[in-house]
Amino acid sequence: MATGRHKRPPVAVERELWARSGGVCQFPGCADVLYRDTAVYWEPINLGELAHNVAASVQGPRGDSSRSAALSDDPENLLMLCRKHHKTADTLPTEYRESTLRRWKDRHEAAVLHAAQLTRGEAMYPLIASASQIGGHPVQIEEPATIRAILNEGAVPTSKPYVLKLDTLAQPDNESSYWSSQVNRLRDELRLCLTQRQRDNADVPIGLFALAEMPALIALGHTLGDKAPLRIYQFSRHIGSWEFQCPGQEPPIFTYKVPGIIGASGVSLVISLTAPIEPERVLAVMADDAIPIIQFTTPKMSTELVQSAEAVFAFRKAFRACLNEIEAAAPRAAPIHLFPCLPASLAVALGCCIMPKVSNPIVIYDAKGGGGKFGRCMELPLPLTADNRLSIHPAERGSTYNDY
Numbered sequence: 001m002a003t004g005r006h007k008r009p010p011v012a013v014e015r016e017l018w019a020r021s022g023g024v025c026q027f028p029g030c031a032d033v034l035y036r037d038t039a040v041y042w043e044p045i046n047l048g049e050l051a052h053n054v055a056a057s058v059q060g061p062r063g064d065s066s067r068s069a070a071l072s073d074d075p076e077n078l079l080m081l082c083r084k085h086h087k088t089a090d091t092l093p094t095e096y097r098e099s100t101l102r103r104w105k106d107r108h109e110a111a112v113l114h115a116a117q118l119t120r121g122e123a124m125y126p127l128i129a130s131a132s133q134i135g136g137h138p139v140q141i142e143e144p145a146t147i148r149a150i151l152n153e154g155a156v157p158t159s160k161p162y163v164l165k166l167d168t169l170a171q172p173d174n175e176s177s178y179w180s181s182q183v184n185r186l187r188d189e190l191r192l193c194l195t196q197r198q199r200d201n202a203d204v205p206i207g208l209f210a211l212a213e214m215p216a217l218i219a220l221g222h223t224l225g226d227k228a229p230l231r232i233y234q235f236s237r238h239i240g241s242w243e244f245q246c247p248g249q250e251p252p253i254f255t256y257k258v259p260g261i262i263g264a265s266g267v268s269l270v271i272s273l274t275a276p277i278e279p280e281r282v283l284a285v286m287a288d289d290a291i292p293i294i295q296f297t298t299p300k301m302s303t304e305l306v307q308s309a310e311a312v313f314a315f316r317k318a319f320r321a322c323l324n325e326i327e328a329a330a331p332r333a334a335p336i337h338l339f340p341c342l343p344a345s346l347a348v349a350l351g352c353c354i355m356p357k358v359s360n361p362i363v364i365y366d367a368k369g370g371g372g373k374f375g376r377c378m379e380l381p382l383p384l385t386a387d388n389r390l391s392i393h394p395a396e397r398g399s400t401y402n403d404y
Contacts, residue, residue, distance in 0.1 A: 009073045018080065021048075224351075258326055275301055276301065281367070359380070
């Protein structure tokens with residue numbers, strides 16, 4: 001009669017048991033980690049022992065004359081235990097019966113699998129949004145570079161990047177109708193993009209890579225809204241990369257000072273983050289010289305200001321707080337005249353802060369070339385109508401994801 005054997009199971013079986021146990025003792029209530037010393041040296045060490053439910057030998061604990069040999073290498077018959085609980089289970093086989101150990105194993109492995117599936121790692125839906133040119137210079141966003149940026153953060157893209165064009169070359173951008181065409185095109189394109197995302201990966205954050213004129217980027221952010229699960233990346237011109245260079249770095253400090261009372265004529269809000277905007281350039285396009293000017297700025301202005309995702313989040317928080325103070329000090333219809341000079345990622349984040357039903361009218365101005373004259377481009381927020389509302393906007397599904 002076969003009596004089974006005592007040699008170790010194959011390496012493949014051991015690996016499977018390590019994976020299914022999560023590297024933790026499967027004895028109920030025991031949380032001992034089996035792959036490192038957590039008591040003294042904290043060094044990697046193998047503390048796990050493969051325990052048999054039905055013993056490999058007929059004479060062993062819970063041995064069986066007809067099944068021991070057949071089940072000796074079967075992963076369904078093996079548990080991963082610490083030394084203490086392996087000894088306990090085998091010393092008292094009449095107390096720790098086969099059915100008991102089976103329940104331990106099943107419950108433990110189900111919990112490990114459930115926990116692993118809850119985390120699911122991190123995935124992103126890649127979205128490239130770009131103009132064909134900026135200031136007469138062609139724009140080209142390389143898809144492999146965007147994928148590398150996502151992978152660099154430990155995430156994976158869910159699909160090939162969706163490419164969204166942010167300009168209409170049929171008319172020059174100094175005509176009054178250009179930006180209204182831009183906004184309408186943007187709304188329609190985003191509906192197609194988000195419909196695809198909804199169909200394939202509804203709950204996956206969007207990884208956004210955007211380069212365009214400042215007003216288009218602001219409109220893009222406004223159309224996406226403040227509830228969209230969104231990671232906004234910043235292109236570094238110095239090194240030609242979309243990867244954040246200093247992840248986890250302390251974000252920049254943003255400063256501003258809002259007057260206690262703002263009249264019906266509104267206020268000029270100057271965003272000076274990559275370079276200063278002189279007050280004279282603002283006054284040159286304002287009909288009322290008495291309109292106060294608020295400077296939203298940072299001590300170290302730079303085109304390389306955004307070095308981490310934390311910088312984008314910090315900007316969103318500070319800019320929304322600034323808008324709240326302005327809206328508290330101004331009449332409801334008082335316009336906010338916005339003069340932006342900031343990195344592309346922050347222009348999108350700025351647009352995300354403009355609330356569809358809450359914000360005062362925000363008039364966006366744009367300038368051509370360094371020190372060029374500002375011209376009025378568009379007014380936000382866009383009115384929420386049946387035509388321009390994104391029906392599959394994450395906010396409508398109750399999303400509160402706002403960590404990006």
